[in-house]
Amino acid sequence: MENKTFTISVYSENNVGLLNRISGIFLKRHINILSLNVSESEIENVSRFIIVVDTTEKWVKNIVGQIEKQIEVIKAFYHVDEETIFLESALFKIQSNLLFDERQIQNIIKESHSEIVTVSRDFFVISKSGKRSEIEELHAKLKPFGIMQFVRSGRISVSKSKMEISTLLVDLK
Amino acid sequence: MKITGAEAVIRCLLAEGVDLVYGYPGGAIMPVYDELYKFQDQLHHVLVRHEQGAAHAAQGFARATGKVGVAIATSGPGATNLVTGIADAQIDSTPLVCITGQVGKHLLGSDAFQETDIIGISTPVTKWNYQITEAHEIPEIIAKAFYIARSGRPGPVLIDITKNAQFDELDFCYEKCTSIRSYHPKPVLNLQKVQEAANIINNAKKPYIIFGQGVILSEAEEQLKALVEKSGIPAAWTILGLSALPTNHPLNVGMVGMHGNYGPNVLTNECDVLIALGMRFDDRVTGNLATYAKQAKVIHFEIDPAEIDKNVKTEVAVLADIKEALTALIPLIDKKSHDSWHNEFKEKYEIELDAVINEELAPTNGKGISMGETIEMINKHSNGDAIMVSDVGQHQMFACRYAKFNTTKSNVTSGGLGTMGFALPAAIGAKMGMPEREVVAIIGDGGFQMNIQELGTINQTKVPVKIVVLNNEFLGMVRQWQELFFDNRYASTVMVNPNFCAIAEGYYIKAKKVTQREDLDAAVAEMMASKDSYFLEVMVEKENNVFPMIPTGASVSEMRLS
Numbered sequence: 001m002e003n004k005t006f007t008i009s010v011y012s013e014n015n016v017g018l019l020n021r022i023s024g025i026f027l028k029r030h031i032n033i034l035s036l037n038v039s040e041s042e043i044e045n046v047s048r049f050i051i052v053v054d055t056t057e058k059w060v061k062n063i064v065g066q067i068e069k070q071i072e073v074i075k076a077f078y079h080v081d082e083e084t085i086f087l088e089s090a091l092f093k094i095q096s097n098l099l100f101d102e103r104q105i106q107n108i109i110k111e112s113h114s115e116i117v118t119v120s121r122d123f124f125v126i127s128k129s130g131k132r133s134e135i136e137e138l139h140a141k142l143k144p145f146g147i148m149q150f151v152r153s154g155r156i157s158v159s160k161s162k163m164e165i166s167t168l169l170v171d172l173k
Numbered sequence: 174m175k176i177t178g179a180e181a182v183i184r185c186l187l188a189e190g191v192d193l194v195y196g197y198p199g200g201a202i203m204p205v206y207d208e209l210y211k212f213q214d215q216l217h218h219v220l221v222r223h224e225q226g227a228a229h230a231a232q233g234f235a236r237a238t239g240k241v242g243v244a245i246a247t248s249g250p251g252a253t254n255l256v257t258g259i260a261d262a263q264i265d266s267t268p269l270v271c272i273t274g275q276v277g278k279h280l281l282g283s284d285a286f287q288e289t290d291i292i293g294i295s296t297p298v299t300k301w302n303y304q305i306t307e308a309h310e311i312p313e314i315i316a317k318a319f320y321i322a323r324s325g326r327p328g329p330v331l332i333d334i335t336k337n338a339q340f341d342e343l344d345f346c347y348e349k350c351t352s353i354r355s356y357h358p359k360p361v362l363n364l365q366k367v368q369e370a371a372n373i374i375n376n377a378k379k380p381y382i383i384f385g386q387g388v389i390l391s392e393a394e395e396q397l398k399a400l401v402e403k404s405g406i407p408a409a410w411t412i413l414g415l416s417a418l419p420t421n422h423p424l425n426v427g428m429v430g431m432h433g434n435y436g437p438n439v440l441t442n443e444c445d446v447l448i449a450l451g452m453r454f455d456d457r458v459t460g461n462l463a464t465y466a467k468q469a470k471v472i473h474f475e476i477d478p479a480e481i482d483k484n485v486k487t488e489v490a491v492l493a494d495i496k497e498a499l500t501a502l503i504p505l506i507d508k509k510s511h512d513s514w515h516n517e518f519k520e521k522y523e524i525e526l527d528a529v530i531n532e533e534l535a536p537t538n539g540k541g542i543s544m545g546e547t548i549e550m551i552n553k554h555s556n557g558d559a560i561m562v563s564d565v566g567q568h569q570m571f572a573c574r575y576a577k578f579n580t581t582k583s584n585v586t587s588g589g590l591g592t593m594g595f596a597l598p599a600a601i602g603a604k605m606g607m608p609e610r611e612v613v614a615i616i617g618d619g620g621f622q623m624n625i626q627e628l629g630t631i632n633q634t635k636v637p638v639k640i641v642v643l644n645n646e647f648l649g650m651v652r653q654w655q656e657l658f659f660d661n662r663y664a665s666t667v668m669v670n671p672n673f674c675a676i677a678e679g680y681y682i683k684a685k686k687v688t689q690r691e692d693l694d695a696a697v698a699e700m701m702a703s704k705d706s707y708f709l710e711v712m713v714e715k716e717n718n719v720f721p722m723i724p725t726g727a728s729v730s731e732m733r734l735s
Contacts, residue, residue, distance in 0.1 A: 012355065013355050016304075017292055017296065017302070017303075017304075020293060020296050021297075024296055024297045027297075028297060061482070062479075065478060065479035065481075065483070066479050068478065068479070069477070069478070069479045071300065071301045071353065071355065071356045072356075073355060074355040
């Protein structure tokens with residue numbers, strides 16, 4: 001079975017230690033987590049993990065089974081890229097003088113649909129949200145001018161199909 | 174009513190029906206021990222000699238009784254010493270609640286004296302764990318701990334309580350936990366799946382049942398027996414399923430797995446329908462998965478969704494408590510017998526008798542006492558009514574292969590983790606849990622020395638366990654592998670042993686050593702008749718091997734008889 005990129009979504013109680021428990025499931029199988037994001041979900045007091053891994057479908061099924069088994073996990077799902085809407089965010093910190101000395105930077109910003117979030121005397125910051133490839137492309141274009149700092153977030157994603165967590169929680173009450 | 178957190182811990186245990194706990198005191202758990210002192214007429218605390226012993230004793234208690242075992246330890250080394258027992262309970266689905274003391278909340282994360290991150294350490298080996306830092310959390314969390322430990326697929330729970338939470342006061346009110354919104358321990362039985370399973374079973378020509386500990390954990394032994402008898406299907410057991418069906422039942426065909434019986438293994442690859450009841454297709458059961466039961470339709474009755482299709486692809490999966498599922502299944506099953514198919518098991522057993530069993534139970538050529546004949550001698554004197562607690566290694570395989578059991582929850586052994594040192598403390602727990610039953614620990618000379626300090630617990634409590642050490646002066650199982658797969662290079666498997674009887678006698682336990690076959694019968698008789706604890710050392714043939722055997726990576730159909 002071939003490796004693929006899978007996005008695992010976990011709905012859980014918001015409890016100390018659960019992140020450790022979930023990451024341990026990957027550790028135990030020697031699977032590297034490509035990205036991890038934890039935030040509130042659409043339901044009050046329910047957290048949502050978005051975990052991206054590169055593995056086989058058999059393994060991802062197994063992992064999702066083990067994740068769901070954790071007491072504080074409400075439900076876990078996995079999807080391939082085609083089944084989700086997903087993006088990442090990135091910030092680029094660049095020297096302010098380049099904005100005037102290297103005029104093509106302004107064109108790069110426009111063409112890439114990124115935005116300048118702040119400008120100060122010494123530096124300015126570009127924010128870009130999108131697919132990994134778009135962020136990488138922007139990174140490649142800005143790199144020759146010198147990037148002072150770069151950071152990219154983990155993937156966030158929503159599924160195209162329904163994830164009926166609210167009804168599940170109602171049933172349980 | 175305002176009480177301290179420490180008193181609340183005791184009141185919670187009492188409310189859960191606990192009257193026996195195993196533990197070892199220390200700084201961070203002293204407030205709880207102070208309350209144990211005050212409540213000693215209601216809650217009996219057994220002082221072990223090492224916290225690992227407390228965990229294994231709680232396991233032995235749980236396995237023999239079906240109740241939740243409780244172990245208590247202090248912070249730091251007290252807590253980390255529990256970990257092996259917790260890991261063992263996790264892989265063998267044993268319900269435990271472990272309570273550890275922790276440094277005060279204000280000291281957490283400061284590398285304080287005897288501080289260790291036991292939550293972090295125990296996370297991968299617990300079903301659930303939680304650190305209590307405020308006294309008011311105690312009743313709710315301990316209620317959850319018991320509920321989680323015993324429900325669904327049981328397992329160990331660790332509750333870490335900071336010292337301030339033990340000292341502080343709370344308004345005590347205890348309510349048992351009956352549900353947690355994110356936790357669904359008992360799947361809803363899908364009757365459609367049961368019908369599908371029944372249809373396949375009724376149309377099978379060579380159906381075959383393998384049952385595991387799930388049957389024991391859900392107390393479905395009567396249903397298993399009824400299913401086997403109505404359907405006429407031969408049934409084999411995993412090491413943890415042993416004793417769920419009496420060993421002398423005509424349709425009980427023996428043990429599957431690496432050192433199981435010949436027929437049950439090779440015929441796995443000849444059945445047309447494989448009915449797995451509360452077992453998880455461990456690698457020691459399946460051998461090479463690529464060649465395991467590929468010809469068979471597999472029906473898996475299992476309570477843990479994560480086990481379905483984990484190792485073996487199923488035709489029908491019935492996700493449910495086994496007792497409930499079998500109760501629904503039995504009326505749908507046709508009354509049948511499968512005599513010619515059953516005969517194939519009998520034929521294979523004849524082959525195994527000739528090649529292995531006869532020689533093991535009555536060695537020829539002047540060979541010394543065998544482990545198998547010692548187990549057979551214990552059978553003779555226990556009549557199959559004893560609880561047998563085995564350690565890990567060759568003697569464990571002999572004990573499980575040859576022991577006779579009439580009743581369930583009689584075979585207590587470390588299956589999944591293979592923890593040497595398990596048996597002595599586990600036997601203490603089993604005997605205290607089932608005082609009216611005879612409890613015999615079967616231990617190798619290696620494993621005995623891994624928790625030998627628990628002889629002290631036996632001496633102090635006078636718990637009348639019978640201890641049999643099968644001494645071959647080797648770490649026998651590893652030696653066997655060295656002989657078979659490492660060209661006889663006996664790397665660090667030779668044991669130079671102490672005078673075990675003198676050690677036992679040092680703990681005021683009656684002891685006897687047998688070196689000659691003709692003395693074995695009388696010695697076992699004397700041990701079984703003893704009202705007190707008894708230590709019996711049997712010097713066995715040094716380089717015997719356990720056969721049959723499925724070598725690692727081989728198929729079940731390639732089981733070796735020699």
